[in-house]
Amino acid sequence: MAARYIDIKNSLKQAILNKEYRVGDKIPSERELAAHYDVTRVTLQKAMHMLEQEGFIERIHGKGMYVTKVIEDNVYLLNNGTSDSILGFSREFKNQVKVSSKLITLNKIAAGEYIAAQLDIHPDDDVHYIRRIRLVDNIPVLIEDSYIPCAVITSIPEAVLQEASLYEYIENKTGRKIKFYNSVIEAALFDETLCALLNIETGSPMLKVSGVTKLEDGKAFNYSISFNRADMFKIKNSWVGK
Helix, strand or coil, X not given: CCCHHHHHHHHHHHHHHCCCCCCCCECCCHHHHHHHHCCCHHHHHHHHHHHHHCCCEEEECCCEEEECCCCCCCCEEECCCCCXXXXXXXXHHCXXXXXXXXXXXXXXXXXXXHHHHHHCCCCCCEEEEEXXXXXXXXXXXXXXXXXEECCCCCCCCHHHHHHCCHHHHHHHHHCXXXXXXXXXXXXXXXXXXXXXXXXXCCCCEEEEEEEEEEECCCCEEEEEEEEEECCCEEECCCCCCC
């Protein structure tokens, strides 16, 4: 049985697809929708966040929520979530689509100068080097390289990397929330090696996202580079002035 907020999301999504709301229409407020569905505001907000994540609505500060599209597509928003911790890919999309991973590499290596500088560790310190293909509904959509200090987490089971959330595993093992993430996003083209892993044409466009993720105490625990198919992802930035 699906969670109540998923039922609400699906109900509102179907109303949009049925053209009960048009692009540009303002939808009822959270208070009105919560009363209509007889749920708490917290439950309703989870449903609205999912609709926003899928690109069907946009929240305009001080004005409300508006419909932004009325058709399905297979494009997902990167780094668009709100939570008490950084979600990571698996948790970010798990309620929308089937998320899975194919493990390509799991090795312990010396960090080296560049990775050490990103993680604020010594170049001779060991890190877990992980390369995974991430799939959405069984379609390969990105390749992710991760470098995690062995001093933070001594071992990472292969099952976690293929069947579960790595970030959730790290939070549980360390007892600390994942709170900080700084990233750089670049437009680039996939090379032959990466294209072969994703089964796409060489030279296809990508969104390359590199960044450092930190625990709540400020300890850097992951330097990652993800090579995202540009035909499958888009990035949404919001800014509210004072």
